[in-house]
Amino acid sequence: MIDTVYFEEDVLEYPAVSRVKKALPKANWVPIERFQELFNIRNQNFRIQKKNPALILAKKYENFVLPVPSGFGMSSSKNFYFSHMYNCLYDCNYCFLQGLYSSANFVLFVNYEDFFEHISQTIEKNKNDTQMFFSGYDCDSLAFDKVSGFSDNLIQFFEQHPNVEVELRTKSIVTSSLLRRNPIKNCIIAFSLSPHIIANKLDNKAPSIARRIDAMKKLADSGWQIGLRLDPLIYTKDWKNQYAELIFDIMSQVKVPSVHSVSYGLLRFPKKMYKKISTLHNDSGLFAFPMHENNEVISYGKEIENDMYSFIQRELHKYLPETKIFHCTN
Amino acid sequence: MPSRRLKFLTMESKKNSHVYLICWVVALRAEATPIIKIFNLQKIQTQTSFSIYANQELGHALIISGVGAIKSAAATSFLKAYLNIGSFAAWINLGIAGYHKEPIGKIYQAIKVSSQEHCRTFFPGFRFSKIIEHTSLLSVTKAELEYKKPALYDMEAFGFCEVASAFSCNELIFVFKIVSDTPKSSLENLTKSVIEDLVNNNLSTINQLLSEINKLSIIEMERLSIPQEVTELEDLIHFSRTNSIKFRNLYKKWKYVNSEKTLKGLHLSKKTAKEVIKFLEEDISSNKNTRDYL
Numbered sequence: 373m374i375d376t377v378y379f380e381e382d383v384l385e386y387p388a389v390s391r392v393k394k395a396l397p398k399a400n401w402v403p404i405e406r407f408q409e410l411f412n413i414r415n416q417n418f419r420i421q422k423k424n425p426a427l428i429l430a431k432k433y434e435n436f437v438l439p440v441p442s443g444f445g446m447s448s449s450k451n452f453y454f455s456h457m458y459n460c461l462y463d464c465n466y467c468f469l470q471g472l473y474s475s476a477n478f479v480l481f482v483n484y485e486d487f488f489e490h491i492s493q494t495i496e497k498n499k500n501d502t503q504m505f506f507s508g509y510d511c512d513s514l515a516f517d518k519v520s521g522f523s524d525n526l527i528q529f530f531e532q533h534p535n536v537e538v539e540l541r542t543k544s545i546v547t548s549s550l551l552r553r554n555p556i557k558n559c560i561i562a563f564s565l566s567p568h569i570i571a572n573k574l575d576n577k578a579p580s581i582a583r584r585i586d587a588m589k590k591l592a593d594s595g596w597q598i599g600l601r602l603d604p605l606i607y608t609k610d611w612k613n614q615y616a617e618l619i620f621d622i623m624s625q626v627k628v629p630s631v632h633s634v635s636y637g638l639l640r641f642p643k644k645m646y647k648k649i650s651t652l653h654n655d656s657g658l659f660a661f662p663m664h665e666n667n668e669v670i671s672y673g674k675e676i677e678n679d680m681y682s683f684i685q686r687e688l689h690k691y692l693p694e695t696k697i698f699h700c701t702n
Numbered sequence: 703m704p705s706r707r708l709k710f711l712t713m714e715s716k717k718n719s720h721v722y723l724i725c726w727v728v729a730l731r732a733e734a735t736p737i738i739k740i741f742n743l744q745k746i747q748t749q750t751s752f753s754i755y756a757n758q759e760l761g762h763a764l765i766i767s768g769v770g771a772i773k774s775a776a777a778t779s780f781l782k783a784y785l786n787i788g789s790f791a792a793w794i795n796l797g798i799a800g801y802h803k804e805p806i807g808k809i810y811q812a813i814k815v816s817s818q819e820h821c822r823t824f825f826p827g828f829r830f831s832k833i834i835e836h837t838s839l840l841s842v843t844k845a846e847l848e849y850k851k852p853a854l855y856d857m858e859a860f861g862f863c864e865v866a867s868a869f870s871c872n873e874l875i876f877v878f879k880i881v882s883d884t885p886k887s888s889l890e891n892l893t894k895s896v897i898e899d900l901v902n903n904n905l906s907t908i909n910q911l912l913s914e915i916n917k918l919s920i921i922e923m924e925r926l927s928i929p930q931e932v933t934e935l936e937d938l939i940h941f942s943r944t945n946s947i948k949f950r951n952l953y954k955k956w957k958y959v960n961s962e963k964t965l966k967g968l969h970l971s972k973k974t975a976k977e978v979i980k981f982l983e984e985d986i987s988s989n990k991n992t993r994d995y996l
Contacts, residue, residue, distance in 0.1 A: 376831070400831070402836075404823075409823060417874070423828070574996070609991075654924070658996070
């Protein structure tokens with residue numbers, strides 16, 4: 373449980389703050405001027421901080437909606453992302469957030485209305501294109517939802533905009549608020565998945581794969597569109613059997629029409645980020661692998677990449693049409 | 703040119719002759735005495751006006767800074783340089799402080815340390831919420847008599863944080879303060895023995911905190927430590943700065959898959975840094991498909 377909430381003094385009027393107060397009644401509240409004074413401190417230790425992260429409540433002023441990096445989107449012609457939160461409750465070894473931020477504290481931007489205002493403007497500006505919005509790039513979309521209540525607000529907003537799609541990416545099984553309401557056709561609940569042996573080892577603090585598949589099945593059965601995100605693909609000794617088993621497990625429980633899309637991508641990091649993360653994990657096998665560098669990107673290298681991609685594609689094609697399968701390159 | 707001793711401020715020692723995990727910076731002798739006694743710290747002659755006490759076996763070092771932020775900052779720097787303290791050490795500023803409310807004698811962890819004079823704020827330390835209550839602290843230049851804000855008032859923590867945060871990671875910088883005066887109980891009642899009692903009465907909590915702080919320091923020490931066989935090989939073969947970084951990174955990977963092997967004798971067959979690096983790269987890449995990297 374979060375024991376300390378740092379808050380910018382001008383956020384107290386936002387409804388999200390009242391919700392946080394109710395959800396964390398025992399927390400110690402400490403006023404701050406701007407979240408950066410705490411979040412961007414030099415010489416922070418991400419690993420130690422991750423043992424007891426604090427919550428920072430802040431107001432976002434700019435960059436509410438951004439275009440996704442190339443190679444990230446799916447079939448829509450315009451793809452955008454937004455981050456109402458920085459950092460994640462989980463502690464996955466490969467997570468790029470530990471290389472992106474020097475702090476493990478959670479930042480929640482509580483001015484949700486401003487996000488929706490900027491998303492509305494983006495929708496209007498690009499009304500002649502197909503559009504998709506991604507939530508969960510800098511955080512897990514649902515894991516903090518009991519405290520933040522963000523997804524309820526988000527779904528109410530996108531219900532009014534049925535011509536654009538929104539993806540909530542998650543490893544969480546906190547789906548009760550979704551199951552309580554009628555599904556909307558343009559919202560995809562996208563689960564990040566790895567074979568259970570890999571997830572047990574690397575997805576620290578995250579729900580097990582069996583529980584994620586179970587949550588996915590419940591959502592699919594109640595009419596929600598499901599996304600499968602096999603990203604990052606992790607190379608290990610027995611990876612073929614493990615991934616084949618994972619895809620079989622999922623597809624034997626979730627019906628094909630409920631699957632909106634599957635995307636997959638290899639473990640990859642920008643070079644600087646890889647250096648930073650690997651110093652945080654001295655004893656991790658993941659960072660002991662002899663990785664390759666190409667154009668400032670660190671990955672397993674072409675040979676493994678081709679091998680894994682063609683295998684995953686073949687396995688997915690056993691269950692799903694080509695039109696639902698996407699390859700993430702960035 | 704910095705003196706040999708001061709060079710330790712800018713570089714990590716290859717071999718830590720003494721490993722100090724806990725460094726105390728304390729303003730008054732009366733605040734320090736209970737700590738000196740309980741950890742059996744022995745005085746070290748420094749030929750300066752700073753008094754340093756240490757117990758190498760227990761890994762504790764303590765400096766008495768005197769009152770004020772500048773003295774606290776100077777003492778922190780001096781202790782770091784004098785004992786060649788590693789960047790995995792935890793730094794603790796312990797002392798008495800004014801507070802806006804009773805009770806006298808309660809110990810707090812200050813998790814927000816500000817100075818109105820400097821218009822800056824620090825957020826030191828991993829928070830031990832299960833052991834100790836947290837609060838904010840204002841470092842002031844004169845003893846506070848009005849206690850207008852809901853915060854602790856002291857005269858050292860800001861100077862301490864400013865300097866200590868350059869030596870170890872922020873999560874290993876701690877400010878613990880014991881309430882000594884409040885609007886209802888003035889500073890005038892404070893004597894040496896009262897101050898000693900205030901600290902003595904909190905030794906149980908301090909010990910609990912130290913047990914947790916030690917664990918964090920050890921985690922950091924393990925993360926930063928450079929194995930002896932690495933430094934030994936670097937002593938035998940010339941490594942440029944770039945090659946040394948490359949070698950150390952490769953070594954970690956090599957050791958992960960060769961936990962039983964050592965680099966002993968490698969300098970006999972590999973004469974240059976490039977040869978060593980090539981050897982490690984080739985060894986790591988061989989059989990990569992049959993190893994488990996989870």
